[in-house]
Amino acid sequence: MQMLSEVLERSTVKRRRRFWRFMLPAFVSIQRDHFTTSQLASAMRTLVVGIGGMTNGGKSTMSSSLHLRIPNSCIIAQDAFFKDDSVIAVDSNGFKQYDVLDALHMDRMMSKIESWRKDPGSFLASQSLRTQCSVGEEVFVLIVEGFLIFNYGPLNELMDKRYFLEIPYDVCKERRGSRVYTPPDLPGYFDGYVWPRYLKNRQEMEDMVSDIVFLDGLKSKEDLLDYVYGDVTMEIQSLMGKD
Numbered sequence: 001m002q003m004l005s006e007v008l009e010r011s012t013v014k015r016r017r018r019f020w021r022f023m024l025p026a027f028v029s030i031q032r033d034h035f036t037t038s039q040l041a042s043a044m045r046t047l048v049v050g051i052g053g054m055t056n057g058g059k060s061t062m063s064s065s066l067h068l069r070i071p072n073s074c075i076i077a078q079d080a081f082f083k084d085d086s087v088i089a090v091d092s093n094g095f096k097q098y099d100v101l102d103a104l105h106m107d108r109m110m111s112k113i114e115s116w117r118k119d120p121g122s123f124l125a126s127q128s129l130r131t132q133c134s135v136g137e138e139v140f141v142l143i144v145e146g147f148l149i150f151n152y153g154p155l156n157e158l159m160d161k162r163y164f165l166e167i168p169y170d171v172c173k174e175r176r177g178s179r180v181y182t183p184p185d186l187p188g189y190f191d192g193y194v195w196p197r198y199l200k201n202r203q204e205m206e207d208m209v210s211d212i213v214f215l216d217g218l219k220s221k222e223d224l225l226d227y228v229y230g231d232v233t234m235e236i237q238s239l240m241g242k243d
């Protein structure tokens with residue numbers, strides 16, 4: 001008897017979720033303020049994929065290719081949230097302290113992510129991206145990209161999947177040397193600041209977070225993309241199969 005009531009209750013919950021998944025998009029456009037973010041997110045199947053990694057590890061390359069392959073996806077990149085150069089701290093060697101969370105407007109990045117979570121369909125439209133698939137059938141995928149995304153607890157905890165692109169010191173130094181930042185790296189910046197800071201950031205990340213998939217950034221762009229795309233696609237399919 002108890003088992004029967006449990007089954008009935010479970011099927012009622014399922015029916016209720018199916019109802020909201022179907023009806024919510026219509027309600028949202030007229031009464032958005034009456035729903036909490038978690039109600040919207042749970043009804044509108046979403047997936048947050050973190051593409052982290054060291055500087056020049058291949059994060060932007062991977063993220064833009066993933067975005068092109070995954071319908072209803074968009075990218076929020078951490079390096080769009082650097083503070084103005086005038087407020088970045090400088091160490092005793094004259095090196096700007098860019099490779100720490102303090103150098104980033106993480107509050108602004110979180111607000112942007114929150115607006116995606118609240119209404120991914122409108123967020124895509126606001127980025128001039130069109131949704132594909134019929135209403136109620138989509139899985140909205142947010143690709144969060146950046147070198148310190150897993151070190152920021154409130155952001156890390158939103159991630160459903162975490163990938164980290166790593167490359168050896170010499171390759172990193174060479175790639176970094178051929179890239180021009182604003183402001184440009186000073187002579188000695190890589191060895192005097194970027195690399196030692198990376199080692200600290202990485203240790204901090206590994207102490208805080210366990211379920212990260214480390215990727216060998218020396219593999220070809222195509223192989224890396226195929227692997228991550230395959231993994232994310234499996235997640236999407238499992239979300240689509242859920243009621």
Ligand SMILES: Nc1ncnc2c1ncn2[C@@H]1O[C@H](COP(=O)(O)OP(=O)(O)O)[C@@H](O)[C@H]1O
Nearest residue numbers: 054055056057058059060061175217219220221
């Ligand atoms: N798998 C790869 N193999 C070889 N070069 C790569 C690979 N991924 C990225 N690159 C190159 O490395 C440089 C840095 O890549 P990028 O995606 O901008 O790194 P990040 O966003 O992590 O700083 C670019 O010149 C890019 O073309």
Ligand SMILES: NC(=O)c1ccc[n+]([C@@H]2O[C@H](COP(=O)(O)O)[C@@H](O)[C@H]2O)c1
Nearest residue numbers: 054055056079082098099147181182183
């Ligand atoms: N405003 C900027 O975008 C800016 C300025 C100076 C350095 N950086 C560098 O950007 C790096 C992080 O971005 P990438 O992972 O794309 O290299 C950091 O190592 C930081 O030193 C960025």
